[in-house]
Amino acid sequence: MENQTNIGDQNTQQIGQNQTSNLTASSRRRKINPWMFSAMILFAVLLFGGFYTFYTLNKKIDKLTLGKNETEDIVTGKLRVKFKPNADIKIASDQLSLMDLQLPSDVLKIKTTLFATPSRIGGQLYGRKLSTDSKILNVDYTYTDEQLGKYKERIREDTAYLWVTFRTPLSWFEEDEWLHANYPDLVDVAKKQIGSSTVEIAVVNIESGQESFGNRTNPWYEALSTELNVPSGKETDFQNKLKTLDLFESVELIQRYRGGPGPICLDSQAKISTPQGEVLIKDVVIGTPVWTTNDTGEPVAGTVQQVSHSLVPADFRIAHILLADGKELSASSGHPLGDGRLVGQIKDSDYIAGVKVIKVESKLYNQHYTYDILPSGGTGEYWANGILLKSTLKSY
Known part of the structure; x- marks a missing residue:
């Protein structure tokens, strides 16, 4: 009996020692190295700062002055702008690589990608500031002698560079910028009202390989099909015809449009x-x-x-x-x-x-x-x- 008591005391002592050892080990494990803690804090600060800097660079776009019609949507460096007729608009960005300027279909339909005097900053392609500060009357696509000379050089690149002009009532040529567009996968044509003005549009779209192109009920579709010698209703043939056009011919598909009761131009036989x-x-x-x-x-x-x-x-x-x-x-x-x-x-x-x-x-x-x-x-x-x-x- 005495031996059993001694053995029991020894077991109790051993258990106590084990518990003490476990507590000591646990305390040792819970002790945090101050250098490791500092490194974790520094890493968190750097991570937050990096995300904030990236967000700031991509968000560095001046506030759009569109009044109650203002809509701003930033998606991976792209700026989507929607505004209604005669809205005051100011667009400015010196950190924007691509700008997708899209007007709602009830105003007029333009979808392009703008490059404004590209320059490289930290390996990224950015455009210079694009700005027009007035009421938009309409938009105009023209091309000058200098730009025309670059078209043929870019045929193999499957790319055309056109000149986009933002027109306002204050000046016919308020702001000029480069327009970059893959030629010509599709042509969107629309006739919409802006106030008392009628605007005719034919824009070469940049979306390569898109299945659908434009509105088949559009009154201009048949006219363009006829001009390209494509049977009416043959959408696939029409699309293929557009894809095989020479680059200079694609430039000819870029139409001029302006405010007023209709096109202000001359007969083709003048x-x-x-x-x-x-x-x-x-x-x-x-x-x-x-x-x-x-x-x-x-x-x-x-x-x-x-x-x-x-x-x-x-x-x-x-x-x-x-x-x-x-x-x-x-x-x-x-x-x-x-x-x-x-x-x-x-x-x-x-x-x-x-x-x-x-x-x-x-x-x-x-x-x-x-x-x-x-x-x-x-x-x-x-x-x-x-x-x-x-x-x-x-x-x-």
Whole structure:
């Protein structure tokens, strides 16, 4: 019995020692190394700082001034902007690599990717600040001699660089930026109302390999199909035709549009006076020699700086003017004459450059496009069918 008691005491002592050892080991395990703790804190700070810096760089976009219509959505460096007609808008960014400017379909439909004078910062491609601070009237796609020379060089890259101009009531050419677009996977065409203005749009979309393209109920679709010699309703054929177009032809699909009751341009058969003789306006290209005027109204030789053509609706009408000397002119009612009057303001028995107007009539236009050009020099004037006109591509 005594031996059993001793053994029990020994076991009790052993258990006590084990518990003490376990508590000591547990305390030892719970003791945190101060250096490790400091390293963990530093790592957390650096991690938070890195995420904050990344967020700040991608969020470094000035507040959009859109009033109650303001919508801002930042997604992986892309800026999506939605605004309603005549909304004040200011877009500014010097840390934005790509900007997706998308207007809602009830206003007008544009979807492009903008590169503004690209530069490399830390291995990333960023654009310079894009800014326009006024009420948007419409948007215009044009191309100049310098830009046109770059098109053919980029055919193999499957890329076209166009010039996008934000137009405002304060200035015809408020802001110019590069437009980068894969040519031409699809063409979106729309006719929408902005206030009292009508805008016609044909935009080469950048989304490569997209199955659907545009709205089949769109009134412009059939006109474009006809222009490309594609049977109406053959969507796949139409898409394939667009994909096989030469790059220069794809540029021709970029339409000009502006505010007003419709396209403000000339009949495709208008003959432009050049030092080499008369040339159909639809055949004029950037760099074509052309007769224009100087500041004193004297004829001088110049060159074409911009060309433009606008898709017109099926029911579009133009004014046809017949002069006593046999000259004729067919143009939209909003096109300005050399003296500043609009074609639509001319009436029978009026005079144009001293020649009596015999007859003015409105005719249904049976072509798909109207045309305009901008000559070099300060006046923007040129002769069509022997009648002096002002270009609608110049701000007066």
